[in-house]
Every structure is written in C-alpha cells, then in structure tokens.
Amino acid sequence: MKKIILLCFCLLLTLTGGCSMNTNEKNNTKDNKTEALKPKEMDPKDLxxxxxxxxxxxxxxxxxxKEEEPGYYLLESRLKGFRMLxxxxxxxxxxxxxxxxxxxxIAFDSYDKTKNKMLNAQIEYYQGTSFINNPETMLEQVRNENxxxxxxxxxxHADKDIYIAHKKNHFQNxxxxxxxxxxYFGYINSPEKKQAGIVFSFMFRCPNNRKSCTLDKDHLGDQVKKHVKLITFLQQTGEIK
Structure with a gap:
C-alpha cells in the first residue's frame, strides 16, 4: 500500500513539474517575442x-x-546607412x-517649452556617390547652402572626419x-565607408518672445559636436521596407 501511495505521489510531482516547466517556457517565449519587436510594431501604450x-x-x-543616454534613444536611417542619438x-x-x-x-524638431528653446535639425545621408568623399566639394556645397x-x-574622431562651423542669423523684419x-552645420566624411557621407544642420532659436531664453553659443556648439561624434556609419546598405 505504501509503495502505491509513494508511486502516485511521485507521478503527481512529475505532472506538476511538467506543467510548471511548460508555463515557464511559454512565459519565456512571450518575453523573447516582446523583446524582438521593433518600436513601430509595438502598442504605443507599451512604449x-x-x-x-x-x-x-x-x-x-x-x-x-532602451535609453542610450538620459533623454536620448537610438535612431537608424531607413537606408540602414547610419545610426545616431x-x-x-x-x-x-x-x-x-x-x-x-x-x-x-531626416529632419526633426525638438522644443523645450520650459527653456523656450527650439531645435530644427536636418541630417542628409548620401551613399553610392563619388562626390560625397571629396571634402573640398562638400564643404563648398555646405558654404553655399548656409x-x-x-x-x-x-x-x-574614430572612423570619421567631421567638419563643423556656425553662424548667427537674424530674422528680417x-x-x-x-x-x-x-x-551649426557641416559635413561628415567616412574614409572607411567609401562613397558615403553626411551633411548636417542644427539650428537653435527662442520661439516665444514673451518668455526668457538663453542661447549659449559655446554650450550649444559643444552639444552639437558631441551629437555628430556619436553618429555611426553602418556597413549594410539597402532600404528598409
């Protein structure tokens, strides 16, 4: 009788353990699927x-x-040419x-309402063109555009050469x-990735005249330099569908 009870108890443990394992496996599978999803595939409530x-x-x-730095996340171009904060x-x-x-x-706008500071930025990425690796040609283009x-x-810096300048503009009338x-504008040349480069522009202004605003030229310059230094060229190319 004792042997029968012991056998039933062992069988019950085996079945219970098996059920628990299956549940854990399901949870792990669900978590892995969630981690594999890209932000554009997720419910906005979970972002x-x-x-x-x-x-x-x-x-x-x-x-x-994943937050790369406080207040910054990682962006990737649709051509898979570069990543940036x-x-x-x-x-x-x-x-x-x-x-x-x-x-x-890729153009984007950022507005800090508390500081009354607006950023208008534009990143132009080129690939498969011979002129993009010619600094003299590109800098002349940047001069004309600005x-x-x-x-x-x-x-x-690391795998790229960065050329940067700045200009103060007054709005007419x-x-x-x-x-x-x-x-702040310039050009990024990648000697390691042939026929690929970036032209960039970051403009800072105070949109609300009724609120105080501080535009520190040196601080803003350091901010832009840090930003462009962290741009990473990717070896893989081809448009994301």
Whole structure:
C-alpha cells in the first residue's frame, strides 16, 4: 500500500513539474517575442511616453526602447546607412524629409517649452556617390547652402572626419527680443565607408518672445559636436521596407 501511495505521489510531482516547466517556457517565449519587436510594431501604450515614440512616423526610425543616454534613444536611417542619438522630445518632420535609393534626408524638431528653446535639425545621408568623399566639394556645397564664407573646424574622431562651423542669423523684419538663431552645420566624411557621407544642420532659436531664453553659443556648439561624434556609419546598405 505504501509503495502505491509513494508511486502516485511521485507521478503527481512529475505532472506538476511538467506543467510548471511548460508555463515557464511559454512565459519565456512571450518575453523573447516582446523583446524582438521593433518600436513601430509595438502598442504605443507599451512604449516610452515621449514624442519620439508616441509620434507614429518618428517611431518607425527608432531602434529600441532602451535609453542610450538620459533623454536620448537610438535612431537608424531607413537606408540602414547610419545610426545616431535622437532626443526623446523630438519629432520627425515629414515636410523637410525625403528618401530615394542613394539619398536620405531626416529632419526633426525638438522644443523645450520650459527653456523656450527650439531645435530644427536636418541630417542628409548620401551613399553610392563619388562626390560625397571629396571634402573640398562638400564643404563648398555646405558654404553655399548656409551663406557662409568662413573656415571649418576639423574634428578627427574614430572612423570619421567631421567638419563643423556656425553662424548667427537674424530674422528680417522681426523686432522681437529673441530675433536670432544659432546654426551649426557641416559635413561628415567616412574614409572607411567609401562613397558615403553626411551633411548636417542644427539650428537653435527662442520661439516665444514673451518668455526668457538663453542661447549659449559655446554650450550649444559643444552639444552639437558631441551629437555628430556619436553618429555611426553602418556597413549594410539597402532600404528598409
């Protein structure tokens, strides 16, 4: 009798353990599937409650929900040409953005209401074109686009050369106290990735004249330099469908 009871008890443990294992396996499978989802495939309620993820068009570019630095997430171009840090409060600007087989322009806006500071940025990525690896040609293009006649500061960083300059612009016929902007612009050359490069522009301004605003030229310059230094060229190319 004791042997029968012991046998039944062992059988019960085996069945219970098997059920528990199956449940755990199901949970693990579910977690793995959740982790594998891209932000654009997830329910917005499960994403960070910031514009970069809550805006439908912007989250198509976001790599994951992992915060790379406080207030910044990782963005990847649709041509898979580069990755960069993207501000959590920024949104994709469809009217200034475009994409074809060898060129992609990503424009975005970021507004800090507390500091009354607006950022308008534009990243132009080129691939498969010989002129993009010619610094003289590209810098002349950047000069013409920004009405700039000065020199560029060259930053040699890891796998790329960065050329950067800045300019203070005043808005015509604007009598507001903050009727100016600082624009930082330049060109990124990748010696390691042939026929690929980036032209960038970051403009800072104070949109609300009734609120105080501080635009520190040196601080903003350091911020842009850090941002472009962290841009990473990717070896894989080809448009994401």
């Amino acid at each position: 960070p409650q910031v514009p970069a993820f809550q805006d439908e068009k912007t989250r198509e570019y976001m790599v994951s929900t 993207f501000p959590e409060d920024a949104k994709y600007s469809k009217y200034l953005s475009s994409r074809d087989e060898n060129e992609e322009i 009405g700039y006649n000065g020199n560029f500061e060259k930053l040699e 604007d009598k507001n106290k903050y009727n100016f902007s600082y624009r």
